[in-house]
Amino acid sequence: MTASHNDVAVQYDEDALPQYTPMPWSLKEIRAAIPPEFFVRDTAKGLTYFARDVALVLTFWKLATYIDPFFAQENIRGMVSPVFADIARWMCCWWFQGLAFTGIWVIGHECGHGAFSDHKLVNDLIGFITHTTLWTPYFSWKISHHRHHSNHGSMERDEVYVPKTREDFNIPELPHDEVDWDEIFGDTPIYTILMLVRQQLLAFPAYLLFNVSGQKTYPKWTNHFDPNSILFTREQRNVVIISNIGIAVMVWAVTHASSVYGAWTVFKYYGIPWLEVTHWFIMITFLHHTDPQLPHYRGNEWNFQRGAAATVDRDFLGWQGRFFLHDVAHYHVIHHFFPKMPFYHGPGATRYLKAFIGDHYHRSNEPIWQALWNSHIKCVFVDNEGSVIFYRDKKGHAARRAPDQYRVPLKSGLKSD
Secondary structure (H helix, E strand, O other): OOOOHHHHHHHOOHHHOOEOOOOOOOHHHHHHOOOHHHHOOOHHHHHHHHHHHHHHHHHHHHHHOOHHHHHOOHHHHOOOOHHHHHHHHHHHHHHHHHHHHHHHHHHHHHHHHOOOOOOHHHHHHHHHHHHHHOOOOHHHHHHHHHHHHHHOOEOOOOOEOOOOEOHHHOOOOOOHHHOOHHHHHOOOHHHHHHHHHHHHHHHHHHHHHHOOOEOOOOOOOOOOOOOOOOOOOHHHHHHHHHHHHHHHHHHHHHHHHHHHHOHHHHHHHHHHHHHHHHHHHHHHHHHHHOOOOOEEEOHHHOOHHHHHHOOOEEOOOHHHHHHOOOOOOOOOHHHHHOOOOOHHHHHHHHHHHHHHHHHHOOEEOOOHHHHHHHHHHHOOEEOOOOOEEEOEOOOOOEOOEOOHHHOOOOOOOOOOO
């Protein structure tokens, strides 16, 4: 007989959850386990990948110019539904062009980490061009992203994907069966889907403009465009201004192109693929950093290597993710350990990393759309206290727990009877 929902809730036992002991090794020990050739950056190889991505974008753009004339032919028009043909032809084009755009954005991301080339000028020139053309303030985001890597997994210092706490939702610190979870999180599936769509299309611009999902200790109106923002030091203000000038040039360029070619044409050929960039980037990073199995840390229990291990590799779009997105999702854990390692060394270096850190390496083969849904509904909040903590779902249930020495009991206990 199938157990009822209430039966499942009663059976939840915090003490019976699998325990997670924080990783003991130093970063030096982990680096020594990986052959030195994987840390070598090859400028020519990086430029080859960049040239390939540009060629793909130009090719898809050229092919797109044939879509409307081809289906406008009399003999073709009568063979298929005009509405269906109009949707299908552009959906196919946008899918691949969006992936190609995202590949170029990934190249800029490599440049921001200094992983593209040994030469800082090459990194910053290619990075500034690629990110600016895709509406990312290169230097500004590079600075905050570097701080994210330096502090990932720290509740106090991480820059983005900082979990909400029990206090943020006004959840009382009571045993699970004494909390009215439906009252707090009684969302319909339709509402959850709408929130996911909003996240996938608007989260990155919202983070840049309003610090949405960023560090909660920052003042109101923190953003990536204010040279005096808390995100930047006095010495970094000039490069923030340079990033702003680049975005201003893009505003002019898109406005001018719209006046010449028409706003709808610019939106078809450029706007929609760019929206896909923000979608893929947010989806990839959200799934890298958000999973019920991943810990977060407070205080002295956090260190760089523990934060780096609190990420997960995913089989993202199969061959398309490997080819168009440069394996950025398939091998993200190694990237957090060693951000200056080029993406093309990810597969080889990950084998050595996995062999050394064992169960502290996380990889998920869950289908990505299912993973997106599950992570969204299972990774809702963390406890207000505790030095090693895990996400809880909308019923207050966690998938793992820290060993007893790291646990902070709720005021009325941890266990549901």
